[in-house]
Amino acid sequence: MSALDACPRPTIGSMVPEPEDLRSRDGVLTVNLTVRNQKQKDGSTRYCYTYGDGIESPNLRLKPGDLLILKLKNDLIDLEQAGPERAGPAPSATRHNGKNNTVSKSDPCSGGEMNATSANLHFHGLTIPSVCHQDEVLKTSVRPSDPPFEYRFRIPENEPPGLYWYHPHIHGFSKVQVLGGASGALIVEGIERANSDLAGLPERVLIIRDQDLLNPNSPPSKSEPVVPKMLIDRDGDAANNGTGFGKPAKDLSINYVPVPYPNYPPAVIKMKPGERQLWRVLNASAITYLNLAVLFNRAPQKLKIVALDGVPVNASGVSKDVLDNQTHIGIPPGGRAEFIVDGPPGGVTGLLVTRTVDTGSGGENDPNRALATIVAATDSPDPRSRLATSPVPLPASTVPWLGSVTPVRTRRLYFSEKLLDPDDPNSATTFFITVNGQTPTAFDPSSGIPDIVVQQGDVEDWIIENRSTELHAFHIHQLHFMLLESSGVAVNEPFLRDTINVPYYNGHTLTYPSVRLRMDFRDPNSVGTFVYHCHLLEHQDNGMMGLIRVEPHVSQTPTAAGPSTTGQSQAHSARQLASQ
Numbered sequence: 001m002s003a004l005d006a007c008p009r010p011t012i013g014s015m016v017p018e019p020e021d022l023r024s025r026d027g028v029l030t031v032n033l034t035v036r037n038q039k040q041k042d043g044s045t046r047y048c049y050t051y052g053d054g055i056e057s058p059n060l061r062l063k064p065g066d067l068l069i070l071k072l073k074n075d076l077i078d079l080e081q082a083g084p085e086r087a088g089p090a091p092s093a094t095r096h097n098g099k100n101n102t103v104s105k106s107d108p109c110s111g112g113e114m115n116a117t118s119a120n121l122h123f124h125g126l127t128i129p130s131v132c133h134q135d136e137v138l139k140t141s142v143r144p145s146d147p148p149f150e151y152r153f154r155i156p157e158n159e160p161p162g163l164y165w166y167h168p169h170i171h172g173f174s175k176v177q178v179l180g181g182a183s184g185a186l187i188v189e190g191i192e193r194a195n196s197d198l199a200g201l202p203e204r205v206l207i208i209r210d211q212d213l214l215n216p217n218s219p220p221s222k223s224e225p226v227v228p229k230m231l232i233d234r235d236g237d238a239a240n241n242g243t244g245f246g247k248p249a250k251d252l253s254i255n256y257v258p259v260p261y262p263n264y265p266p267a268v269i270k271m272k273p274g275e276r277q278l279w280r281v282l283n284a285s286a287i288t289y290l291n292l293a294v295l296f297n298r299a300p301q302k303l304k305i306v307a308l309d310g311v312p313v314n315a316s317g318v319s320k321d322v323l324d325n326q327t328h329i330g331i332p333p334g335g336r337a338e339f340i341v342d343g344p345p346g347g348v349t350g351l352l353v354t355r356t357v358d359t360g361s362g363g364e365n366d367p368n369r370a371l372a373t374i375v376a377a378t379d380s381p382d383p384r385s386r387l388a389t390s391p392v393p394l395p396a397s398t399v400p401w402l403g404s405v406t407p408v409r410t411r412r413l414y415f416s417e418k419l420l421d422p423d424d425p426n427s428a429t430t431f432f433i434t435v436n437g438q439t440p441t442a443f444d445p446s447s448g449i450p451d452i453v454v455q456q457g458d459v460e461d462w463i464i465e466n467r468s469t470e471l472h473a474f475h476i477h478q479l480h481f482m483l484l485e486s487s488g489v490a491v492n493e494p495f496l497r498d499t500i501n502v503p504y505y506n507g508h509t510l511t512y513p514s515v516r517l518r519m520d521f522r523d524p525n526s527v528g529t530f531v532y533h534c535h536l537l538e539h540q541d542n543g544m545m546g547l548i549r550v551e552p553h554v555s556q557t558p559t560a561a562g563p564s565t566t567g568q569s570q571a572h573s574a575r576q577l578a579s580q
């Protein structure tokens, strides 16, 4: 592989390629992925996962109960050391060649250093254990000199069918790796079993990523209204100017086809006229919010959402039509939306766009922009994948619906930011997520002390405030939650999420904006220590992350073993205290 094609990308304006599907067979999917990076001549950097003969970021498709065996080889190079022409493994890796294998003494599970050439994987949305070789991200760090590192776990039998994803979670370096393109889809098969409307539909996976601007110095397109002078936000990106136009903080790509500022030449999606498809959209952006719409002749079309964040929206047992007729779909960084699209009729060209998102005065500029034209053509190729035509309906859940469970306690947390120099809005910012009563502290990966301890089996309500002037996206590993209230006002959302926007503070209201979430710690797979954080990765990398420990459920049955009984009574009294 030459220096120029470690992570090749489609050209601007090309057909949106479908990621390659890797499907489990006889209950097992074995995958060998290599993570690579490369500096481009324009100074930007690309990251990618490659499979086999250079297939990039494949879809991993498994059924509930299937075993995933994923071997991750780290071929990252230190881009600070390497020029644009340099390729191949880092010097440390070459020491591993031949008989000299003395460099691999440390165990990738043991919490070694995390730096720009470290690799690991987070399986976003899956309720699998936070242990090494499964979904542990705080200590797991694979170095370029390490042999392929094995991830091995089963998709839980009760994992809802839908769109999940894999990406690196190296503290301090998540943004640079994800922004460079290190991400891919993981699909738990069988969504048509949750919603009979999906039977037999062709399906399409669309991964929207952000990347550094290809044309950072260009003025906005002449077709756009004039916007206020460009400002810079606290992260050094183009700041929200409140108009919906102007320079974005980042460019977007759709399945790696770039759609760059300032003219946003759209990629191309071909469909048969009027064809109905399931679109499974992942916002794999590092910092960019999406607000998707499909336009025919400029008119927004009705989209039917069937799943959010991997979970069918009718999982509560409420009607599967709960999110019909959406004309736009907001997806925070990390979020997913799966929805039914009817293709344009013959002679009509549709447009997939993202509309502006108001990220607050401290946030980035996420303006209106096109992503892809939708061309109706009878000779359009069929999407590679089609859902089963006669699905067996999913069995009903064996646990009560989260929305009907009484929480054992309520916790309060808040997002905040602090400037290094309070008088200089462009000085370095530290980002915090803090439990009320504790001191705001940037996440320290070496601490190991949980900010929150809960007991498996419990359901809690968390009220999360935003005391900063920009939007944040709360995400927690290992579980899903339900949005109950937004700034104290009840919302009717009988479905689950794993990533949620927390509205920004505008400086005027008497209270800070907040969300109230019902957090589900009932699944035994959530036992362990893991993280919650803002999914804007520059916020996460700069401290906006907290640690939670879910302790094993203590049996209600009295036993002769003293410590167990003591633990039980302590847990009970803690709950009683917290609920008073």
Ligand SMILES: [Cu+2]
Residues within 6 Å of the ligand: 471, 472, 473, 534, 535, 536, 539, 540, 544
């Ligand atoms: Cu944030």
